[in-house]
Amino acid sequence: MSFTLAIVGRPNVGKSTLFNRLVGKKLALVDDQPGVTRDLREGAGKLVDLRFTVIDTAGLEEATDESLQGRMRKLTERAVDMADICLFMVDARTGITPTDEVFAEILRKRADHVLLAANKAEGRAAEGGVLEAWNLGLGEPIPLSAEHGEGLNELYSALLPLA
Ligand code: GDP
Numbered sequence: 398m399s400f401t402l403a404i405v406g407r408p409n410v411g412k413s414t415l416f417n418r419l420v421g422k423k424l425a426l427v428d429d430q431p432g433v434t435r436d437l438r439e440g441a442g443k444l445v446d447l448r449f450t451v452i453d454t455a456g457l458e459e460a461t462d463e464s465l466q467g468r469m470r471k472l473t474e475r476a477v478d479m480a481d482i483c484l485f486m487v488d489a490r491t492g493i494t495p496t497d498e499v500f501a502e503i504l505r506k507r508a509d510h511v512l513l514a515a516n517k518a519e520g521r522a523a524e525g526g527v528l529e530a531w532n533l534g535l536g537e538p539i540p541l542s543a544e545h546g547e548g549l550n551e552l553y554s555a556l557l558p559l560a
Pocket residue numbers: 406407408409410411412413414415516517518519541542543544545
């Protein structure tokens with residue numbers, strides 16, 4: 398069975414890096430697809446034997462008149478509603494921020510299935526942040542390094558029972 402996975406979280410935690418890794422080369426033209434806004438990028442994801450649609454929430458990095466908080470909420474809600482599973486990503490190096498808490502609250506209320514990923518988890522510097530992520534109340538954080546391709550086995554194991 399196929400499913401839709403949305404990667405959500407505040408800017409700069411590594412969402413697009415993971416998206417690129419899951420989508421691979423098929424990424425190239427996603428921005429040019431008709432009907433796909435620049436804020437939500439969609440691609441064909443692949444992880445071991447799983448095939449799924451993956452959504453990257455972008456656009457929060459751009460300056461507009463609307464507040465970051467407002468855009469963040471709208472964009473996240475749209476992604477959550479499109480998704481079967483949400484991968485909520487935090488940055489294990491900076492630890493949990495108040496913005497992360499806002500995301501966690503949206504996901505607790507709105508998402509069917511949430512997986513928590515503590516990204517940038519390569520090396521000792523991330524250990525404290527991974528532990529801190531437990532406090533979000535979204536279960537066990539999956540330590541990931543999207544950039545170095547670490548933790549993908551654990552991500553696969555977490556997705557498998559939900560797929
Ligand atoms: P997004 O804004 O959430 O989409 O984040 P990006 O994917 O654009 O990544 C933001 C920054 O974090 C970039 O400089 C990435 O190279 C870096 N980054 C992403 N994944 C990792 C990781 O696993 N480890 C480290 N150390 N840096 C990462």
